[in-house]
Amino acid sequence: LRNVSQFTRIAPFRDKVRFLSDSGSLTLASLGLKNEVKTVSANEKNKLQQGVSTIEVPKSRVKKKVSGNKTGLIKERNPIDIKTAPFAAESFSELGLPPLLVERLEKEGFMVPTDVQAAAVPTVLKNHDVVIQSYTGSGKTLAYVLPILSQVGPLSGEISNGSETGNKVGIEAVIVAPSRELGMQIVREVEKLLGPADKKLVQQLVGGANRSRQEEALRKNKPAIVVGTPGRIAEISAAGKLPTHGCRYLVLDEVDQLLAVNFREDMQRILDHVGRRPGARRGESNSPLVKRSARQTIMVSATVPFSVIRAARSWGCDPLLVQANKVVPLESVPPSGPVNIPGTPPTASSSSNVQVMPSVQSLPPNLQHYYTITRIQHKVDMLRRCVHALDAKCVIAFMNHTKQLKDAVFKLEARGMKAAELHGDLSKLVRSTILKKFRNGEVRVLLTNELSARGLDLPECDLVVNLGLPTDSVHYAHRAGRTGRLGREGTVVTICEEPEVFVVKKLQKQLSLSIQACEFSDGNLVITED
Numbered sequence: 001l002r003n004v005s006q007f008t009r010i011a012p013f014r015d016k017v018r019f020l021s022d023s024g025s026l027t028l029a030s031l032g033l034k035n036e037v038k039t040v041s042a043n044e045k046n047k048l049q050q051g052v053s054t055i056e057v058p059k060s061r062v063k064k065k066v067s068g069n070k071t072g073l074i075k076e077r078n079p080i081d082i083k084t085a086p087f088a089a090e091s092f093s094e095l096g097l098p099p100l101l102v103e104r105l106e107k108e109g110f111m112v113p114t115d116v117q118a119a120a121v122p123t124v125l126k127n128h129d130v131v132i133q134s135y136t137g138s139g140k141t142l143a144y145v146l147p148i149l150s151q152v153g154p155l156s157g158e159i160s161n162g163s164e165t166g167n168k169v170g171i172e173a174v175i176v177a178p179s180r181e182l183g184m185q186i187v188r189e190v191e192k193l194l195g196p197a198d199k200k201l202v203q204q205l206v207g208g209a210n211r212s213r214q215e216e217a218l219r220k221n222k223p224a225i226v227v228g229t230p231g232r233i234a235e236i237s238a239a240g241k242l243p244t245h246g247c248r249y250l251v252l253d254e255v256d257q258l259l260a261v262n263f264r265e266d267m268q269r270i271l272d273h274v275g276r277r278p279g280a281r282r283g284e285s286n287s288p289l290v291k292r293s294a295r296q297t298i299m300v301s302a303t304v305p306f307s308v309i310r311a312a313r314s315w316g317c318d319p320l321l322v323q324a325n326k327v328v329p330l331e332s333v334p335p336s337g338p339v340n341i342p343g344t345p346p347t348a349s350s351s352s353n354v355q356v357m358p359s360v361q362s363l364p365p366n367l368q369h370y371y372t373i374t375r376i377q378h379k380v381d382m383l384r385r386c387v388h389a390l391d392a393k394c395v396i397a398f399m400n401h402t403k404q405l406k407d408a409v410f411k412l413e414a415r416g417m418k419a420a421e422l423h424g425d426l427s428k429l430v431r432s433t434i435l436k437k438f439r440n441g442e443v444r445v446l447l448t449n450e451l452s453a454r455g456l457d458l459p460e461c462d463l464v465v466n467l468g469l470p471t472d473s474v475h476y477a478h479r480a481g482r483t484g485r486l487g488r489e490g491t492v493v494t495i496c497e498e499p500e501v502f503v504v505k506k507l508q509k510q511l512s513l514s515i516q517a518c519e520f521s522d523g524n525l526v527i528t529e530d
């Protein structure tokens with residue numbers, strides 16, 4: 001039954017990308033795009049069905065009652081079954097990308113676009129400002145990187161990337177991410193596609209790294225794309241060392257987090273300077289003409305609260321909301337309470353952050369959610385039992401306080417389980433070494449805080465554990481989304497105390513999911529309640 005329900009979830013999106021407006025459907029043609037991405041052929045349906053039927057849900061992974069048999073639980077993770085991933089178009093070339101870029105994608109193993117890529121790439125190529133929303137691990141990074149690379153750099157197929165005189169123009173794309181790790185991850189993704197010969201066309205500007213070296217690299221390499229954290233980008237821009245006035249693309253990845261108060265000043269500087277012609281006064285910048293002649297603004301997140309919709313309307317020019325299966329004008333999204341936008345004074349009721357779309361749309365479909373109850377002093381031991389019971393190979397465990405991480409690592413290591421802590425107080429080098437060790441399997445359990453909840457792509461992660469409760473459903477969604485990426489399976493376990501169960505029930509309701517109560521007994525996961 002689970003296989004069938006997965007198929008019904010996937011199949012309707014394969015039919016076509018729908019464009020909706022107040023006055024009825026916007027067609028792809030009305031946006032100047034191809035009318036229909038793909039209609040599923042009978043043959044393809046068969047392929048899909050075969051694909052779905054190959055997903056093996058480990059039979060005795062979960063037990064209804066305690067049994068002494070320890071062998072039934074997951075021993076080997078299933079490799080990703082590409083046919084079960086949410087794809088909509090059959091090839092990247094259908095999306096209007098240049099042949100050189102398609103070739104490079106195929107060389108790197110990217111053969112078929114995901115749903116959100118199929119919807120976003122042609123829309124961005126048509127110069128629309130967009131908010132891209134799709135669940136965690138659905139490939140949103142390439143959804144904005146590909147249109148940029150099809151216009152900027154050697155893969156665009158254009159002979160010169162500079163002006164007619166052959167001189168290089170300034171920076172053409174600025175990508176902003178809320179954390180250093182996410183920034184570096186995006187740099188790696190772009191570098192991979194550019195290839196070793198051209199990788200200097202992308203430059204990282206993340207905090208925690210040597211600023212003068214970054215400025216020197218900017219001067220020497222004249223990159224076309226920069227990726228960084230708000231603070232560092234704003235700092236270098238204020239020092240007059242970031243030529244972004246002619247910039248064509250501004251990407252705000254994890255845009256809802258970039259709206260946070262701590263980023264406000266830096267974001268304001270970026271929004272005011274990137275892709276703004278020198279001399280353009282602030283008042284002028286509200287004119288759609290000035291905005292359009294300036295930059296294209298692309299905002300991305302799995303969670304789009306109403307604050308993002310409001311900000312996007314203010315920052316962009318007639319922005320569209322792009323989701324895996326539809327594209328709608330942002331204007332058609334119903335209004336809600338007031339929100340804070342950088343540059344505007346905070347209002348008394350500015351905390352309004354109403355989710356525009358159900359949070360369930362932020363979560364990958366292949367996740368299993370559980371919770372278990374224990375006393376606070378036994379939480380780490382329960383984590384250890386949970387890892388053993390599920391035979392998880394690559395675990396991310398979230399705690400709410402940085403100080404608790406070291407102690408938890410100590411306890412796990414004392415019981416022979418390889419663990420490490422990851423948080424913002426560690427140096428950039430230490431953080432990247434830990435992530436490397438986690439990726440290559442030297443560390444089995446990564447204990448971390450909210451720092452790792454956003455955007456980090458660790459495809460091997462098969463289990464997420466909440467040792468501390470997430471503050472709300474948005475935080476739950478981003479934490480949970482570190483597993484089950486791109487069609488893979490994943491498990492999320494929340495370990496809570498008895499008085500915290502009501503929070504789990506609330507999350508379950510807000511996210512419209514089933515979070516089942518369980519226990520870990522004799523090396524098995526035992527469901528204790530339906």
Ligand SMILES: Nc1ncnc2c1ncn2[C@@H]1O[C@H](COP(=O)(O)OP(=O)(O)OP(=O)(O)O)[C@@H](O)[C@H]1O
Nearest residue numbers: 110112113114136137138139140141302455457486
């Ligand atoms: N078309 C594709 N084919 C195969 N793999 C892909 C494709 N697109 C993306 N991926 C891979 O899928 C993984 C998830 O992609 P990505 O990190 O962009 O997801 P995301 O939607 O941005 O997630 P999050 O919301 O957590 O930031 C990455 O490892 C990426 O390389």
